[in-house]
Amino acid sequence: MLAHLMKYKELMYFLVHKELRIRYRNSLFGFFWTLLEPLGLMVIYTVVFGYLVNLNKGLPEGAYPLYVLAGLIPWTFFNNSVRKGTKALSGNASLIKKVYFPREIFPLTMLISNLVNFIPAFALVLVMAMVMNQPIHGDQLALLPGMILLQAFFTLGVALLVSVLNVYYRDVEFIVNLLMRAWMYLCPIIYPMSRLYSRDTDPVVQQLADLYWLNPMAVIISLYHGIFFPEQGVPAHPAVPGLWIIYTILVTIILFFAAWYLFRKMNRRVGEVI
Amino acid sequence: MEAIVVDKLTKHFRRAYDKTLKGFFISLVKGEKRYKEFTALNNVSFKVNKGESYAIIGKNGAGKSTLFKVLSGIIHPDSGSVKINGKVAPLIELGAGLSRDLTGAENIRLNCAIFGLDRKRIEEVYPKIVEFSELEEFIHTPVKFYSSGMKARLGFSIAIHIDADIILIDEVLAVGDKDFKKKCYAKMEEIRDSGKTLVIVSHSLKPLRKICDRALILERGQVVDIGEINEMIDKYQDEKKTNNKKKKGA
Structure with a gap:
């Protein structure tokens, strides 16, 4: 199924290039906004959540900014791909109504252009860890390509689904915006996940803490955290080692194929209703 | 050999399609039909031979544009089949597939890429397109x-x-100045003579006589007749006249 998309690699290249150029057109710093935006958010979150609300308990002294950034940058990749992906089809109505080509290309190019932004942004996290003298754990770092691949497939699954649903019901756009906000707070970004298990947390939360890992994005973001803070990585499960990682991989595979199938099915009437 | 084979093609459209979830759930709960059906194409069958120039004639709302969208793959038919041998370039309407915010040059590259040309080929045809x-x-x-x-x-x-x-x-070709129209018609004849297949929908019937070999008359989604171009145009115009007379009489 990816083979017939290869025929359109020139088109994908063009669309990714266009997307990147349009995003930073008329901006003074251009590409650097990819780095400046999460850095700005990092400062805001550090001041608000690190100092004012004291969410930094359980992290090494002064490591909160790095923790926020290491989670925020993968989240931004997911968030932007899904939000832009929602409008990937409906925003290209003029093209879709007039010529036929595989429409999966739209959410796919959205993902690729965000991936192109994500990789240098994550390199920034590594640079920052070195500047802050935080240890980088090589064994986890070696798994980074796998993490990115896992996240990319998960993101593409979600983006395929919302892009085609939004053609039928424009409500999806609003629902997605709201859900993404909730989703962000259900991921370990502004608070360390170890807080869920710490003794001074509400006992109900402690009991149900394992359910937190049913959220695949929580697992994926914790994988990234594991590179810098091994104790904040995905927790080991006593019965099945690596349970949550295996679970996330399975969910990703199922989601991806289900989304692909639904996309194909709903695609049949996209030309009429868009 | 046939370039296009259309067999018993039928397409319904859903009217009054409500684009909000609320409306959808309300009618779902009430158990009422969520849309009215409208038949745009009804049991349409025809064949276009390779190298032939084929005209589709019909009034507004006869289903010509729907037929074109089905042929180019934008719309899927409800029943029946469409077989196409070769690559199709659709010019559905004025400036089809052009992106408003891109420049002319970018649009040329984008459209060439959409039709699967590789970079080398795009660079080859680019100057020709600009020149033409x-x-x-x-x-x-x-x-x-x-x-x-x-x-x-x-x-x-x-x-x-x-x-x-x-x-x-x-x-x-309803727009464009006289000279460019002439150039287009000349080019169409050249394309036809080079063995490519042309399917044309036009309101100006006169130039069709020169370019096309055969024609199909479409009325309210159904095929009225298929035959030699001049015969069909005459028949179509006769019908129009008698219809007009009837209206005047009534």
């Missing part, structure tokens, strides 16, 4: 500033240069 469209001066201007005639010129120039075997042309 006569838009050298404005090629780096965004398409939104183009006049409708300029868009038509660009669209037509792209469509004939993307190595398609079958070219679908829908009303595009």
Whole structure:
């Protein structure tokens, strides 16, 4: 199924290039906004959540900014791909109504252009860890390509689904915006996940803490955290080692194929209703 | 050999399609039909031979554009089959597939890429497209500033240069000045003579006589007749006249 998309690699290249150029057109710093935006958010979150609300308990002294950034940058990749992906089809109505080509290309190019932004942004996290003298754990770092691949497939699954649903019901756009906000707070970004298990947390939360890992994005973001803070990585499960990682991989595979199938099915009437 | 085989093609459209979830759930709970059906194409069958020029004639709302969209793959039929041998270049309407915010040059590259040309081939045809469209001066201007005639010129120039075997042309030539129209018709004849297949929908019937070999008359989604071009145009015009007389009489 990816083979017939290869025929359109020139088109994908063009669309990714266009997307990147349009995003930073008329901006003074251009590409650097990819780095400046999460850095700005990092400062805001550090001041608000690190100092004012004291969410930094359980992290090494002064490591909160790095923790926020290491989670925020993968989240931004997911968030932007899904939000832009929602409008990937409906925003290209003029093209879709007039010529036929595989429409999966739209959410796919959205993902690729965000991936192109994500990789240098994550390199920034590594640079920052070195500047802050935080240890980088090589064994986890070696798994980074796998993490990115896992996240990319998960993101593409979600983006395929919302892009085609939004053609039928424009409500999806609003629902997605709201859900993404909730989703962000259900991921370990502004608070360390170890807080869920710490003794001074509400006992109900402690009991149900394992359910937190049913959220695949929580697992994926914790994988990234594991590179810098091994104790904040995905927790080991006593019965099945690596349970949550295996679970996330399975969910990703199922989601991806289900989304692909639904996309194909709903695609049949996209030309009429868009 | 046939370039296009259409067999018992039927397409219904759903009218009063409510685009909000609320409306959808309300009618779902009430158990009422969520849409009215409208038959745009009803049991349409025809064949176009390779190298032939084929005209589709019909009034507004006869289903010509729907038929074109089905042929180019934008709309899926409800029943029946469409077989196409070769690559199709659709020119559905004025400036089909042009992105408003991109420049003419970018649009040429985008459209060539959409039709699967590789980079080398794009660089080869690019100057030809620019030359044929006569838009050298404005090629780096965004398409939104183009006049409708300029868009038509660009669209037509792209469509004939993307190595398609079958070219679908829908009303595009209603605009553009006389000279460019002439040039287009000459080019269409040249394309036909080079063995490619042309399918044309047009309101101006006169030039069709010169270009096309056969024609199909479509009325309210159904095929009225298929036959030699001059015969069909005469028949279509006769019917129109008698219909008009009936109206006047009534």
